[in-house]
Amino acid sequence: MSTKVAIVTGSNKGIGLAIVRRMCKEFSGDVILTARDKSRGRTAVTLLEGEGLQPKFHQLDIDSRDSIATLKEFIEKSYGGLDVLINNAGIAYKRASTVPFIEQATNTLKTNFTSTMNVTRALLPVMKPNSRVVMVSSDLGKLKIVKPHLQDQFSSPSLTEPQLVSLMDQFVQDVAAGNHEAKGWPTTAYGVSKLGRIALTKIIAREMIASGKTDILVNACCPGWCRTDMAGDNAPLSAEQGAETPVHLALLPAGSPTGEFWIKKEVVSW
Numbered sequence: 001m002s003t004k005v006a007i008v009t010g011s012n013k014g015i016g017l018a019i020v021r022r023m024c025k026e027f028s029g030d031v032i033l034t035a036r037d038k039s040r041g042r043t044a045v046t047l048l049e050g051e052g053l054q055p056k057f058h059q060l061d062i063d064s065r066d067s068i069a070t071l072k073e074f075i076e077k078s079y080g081g082l083d084v085l086i087n088n089a090g091i092a093y094k095r096a097s098t099v100p101f102i103e104q105a106t107n108t109l110k111t112n113f114t115s116t117m118n119v120t121r122a123l124l125p126v127m128k129p130n131s132r133v134v135m136v137s138s139d140l141g142k143l144k145i146v147k148p149h150l151q152d153q154f155s156s157p158s159l160t161e162p163q164l165v166s167l168m169d170q171f172v173q174d175v176a177a178g179n180h181e182a183k184g185w186p187t188t189a190y191g192v193s194k195l196g197r198i199a200l201t202k203i204i205a206r207e208m209i210a211s212g213k214t215d216i217l218v219n220a221c222c223p224g225w226c227r228t229d230m231a232g233d234n235a236p237l238s239a240e241q242g243a244e245t246p247v248h249l250a251l252l253p254a255g256s257p258t259g260e261f262w263i264k265k266e267v268v269s270w
């Protein structure tokens, strides 16, 4: 039987690094630590090797289609397919950021939503039977952050990916027009990007079921508020604690729920 393989995006630090550490201990196969910057990635691999673990490394900038394609080719050639994809990479502007909100909205949705969708779409065709896709989202991406008419659209069981992409584009356009709050959006690009990740999770899970690939489970989660470069030092949880739910979803046994949003290893309402 071929070696199993798991990929964790954005795993040179923070929760992603903690996910790789835990997967190295709990997943029976190769775990690929990925980073957009090779040097930061290799430093992280060396750190884990110092702990007696043996992650592999591959470069991945989720914002680059070429980088995604190179990783896909490597996975196909070396492993014949993928067993676990954990979409962890993400960005967030600090609350005190003076970057204009339209720029924050554009960049945040690009990486946290569009690029994450691109990685997933590129790798879905090579997901092996009984594989798992995990979207690291946030409870800041709960439906309640948008007004009811948008909640209805995002949570519609017939929402398609093109419709979801249009909704996300609409947010950026409304921000540019200066009327996003009047249109029912919050002033958090991060929250909207994470809302989009959860909606995408549900769309892909439905697609797997409709195409008879019911053994491929696709779930989203919030890791909890963790002490990382993104969230700062005041968060109550360590990055290691933040890794618990994503790893739980990566290792879900057959027959577990799919298309759900999880917090603390339990399905919660979105």
Ligand SMILES: NC(=O)c1ccc[n+]([C@@H]2O[C@H](COP(=O)([O-])OP(=O)(O)OC[C@H]3O[C@@H](n4cnc5c(N)ncnc54)[C@H](OP(=O)(O)O)[C@@H]3O)[C@@H](O)[C@H]2O)c1
Pocket: 009, 010, 011, 012, 013, 014, 015, 016, 035, 036, 037, 040, 060, 061, 062, 063, 087, 088, 089, 090, 091, 092, 111, 115, 136, 137, 138, 139, 222, 223, 224, 225, 226, 227, 228, 229, 230, 231, 235
């Ligand atoms: N920390 C929390 O409290 C918290 C709560 C809820 C959800 N989350 C989510 O958990 C995930 C990890 O967050 P974290 O706190 O560990 O953040 P972090 O410490 O800032 O780490 C983010 C990781 O994503 C990588 N990344 C960013 N853009 C990328 C790109 N274009 N391509 C590849 N990698 C990229 C970063 O790489 P570089 O080092 O190169 O920048 C870094 O490795 C994120 O999706 C975040 O939204 C975090």
